[in-house]
Structures are given as C-alpha cells and as structure tokens.
Amino acid sequence: MMGATIALEKIKASGMRMTKQRRDLLAFLAQHADSYVTVTEVDKHMRTQYPGLSHDTIYRNVKEFEALGILEADVQGEQATVKMQCDFQHPHHHHFICQHCHRVQELQMCPLGYFESQLPGAQIESHNFELYGLCADCAAQAEH
Ligand SMILES: [Zn+2]
Numbered sequence: 001m002m003g004a005t006i007a008l009e010k011i012k013a014s015g016m017r018m019t020k021q022r023r024d025l026l027a028f029l030a031q032h033a034d035s036y037v038t039v040t041e042v043d044k045h046m047r048t049q050y051p052g053l054s055h056d057t058i059y060r061n062v063k064e065f066e067a068l069g070i071l072e073a074d075v076q077g078e079q080a081t082v083k084m085q086c087d088f089q090h091p092h093h094h095h096f097i098c099q100h101c102h103r104v105q106e107l108q109m110c111p112l113g114y115f116e117s118q119l120p121g122a123q124i125e126s127h128n129f130e131l132y133g134l135c136a137d138c139a140a141q142a143e144h
C-alpha cells in the first residue's frame, strides 16, 4: 500500500480535491500495483459503485492521475490499460511483463543511451521498451 500513500500525498500536493469517488478509484487501482488493468474494467468497476457516473468523468479522473504520475499507461492490443506507478522515485523505467500471470516487474536500466549512440545527430522524441515472457514463478511451474 506504499504506492497508494505516496499517490494520496501527490494528489494533496497538486491541490486536486480528494472526493470519495477519486479515493475509491485510487483504492481500486492500488489493487493493480503489479499488473495492468484495462480502462474498460476500471470504468465497469466505478460504474458498479456509482451507477450515475459518466464514462467521461471516469476517463478524466484516470487521465488526471496519469498526469500526476500516479498511474502508468500502456496500450495492449487495442485496449488502453493502466496500473499504479511502480516506482515513484524513478517514474521513467521499463517493464518485464509475464504473459502467463500478467505480473509486471520493473526494469531499472533504460536502454535509450545505447540506441542514441547508433543515431548520431538524430533527435529521439519518445521510446517504448518492454520485455515479455514467463516470470520466474511461471517458468518454474512450466517445467513441471
Ligand atoms: Zn512501472
């Protein structure tokens, strides 16, 4: 729950009003500290608790959290997905994603410098780098 505590502090520091709705959204996302959840699922969860809530409001809240660095966003297939920030100290990091249990592990090394040296003079504006496979637990189980 460490992440949720830091997230609360960030929200407070930004001056954003901590409504019950935002608190519930944060609590739901805190359950997804180790794996991505689709924005559609977030929407479904919130609308179960608040039937009158519009999709727009939910998406806006998600975007606000993302802008504060509380959430990490990714697109998997056609689906927009989010998860709790895994490292508030190093918001720029990369991931290893297990394709079996969907657990996300943080990779601390950023390979950008390696590629920059191969593109002298170029201006790299963004990058995306993720590894996929079986996590150690799933790999061990697969051997049995
Ligand atoms: Zn992360």
Ligand SMILES: [Zn+2]
Residues within 6 Å of the ligand: 098, 099, 100, 101, 102, 103, 134, 135, 136, 137, 138, 139
């Ligand atoms: Zn796994």
Ligand SMILES: [Zn+2]
Residues within 6 Å of the ligand: 092, 093, 094, 110, 111, 112, 127, 129
């Ligand atoms: Zn990077």
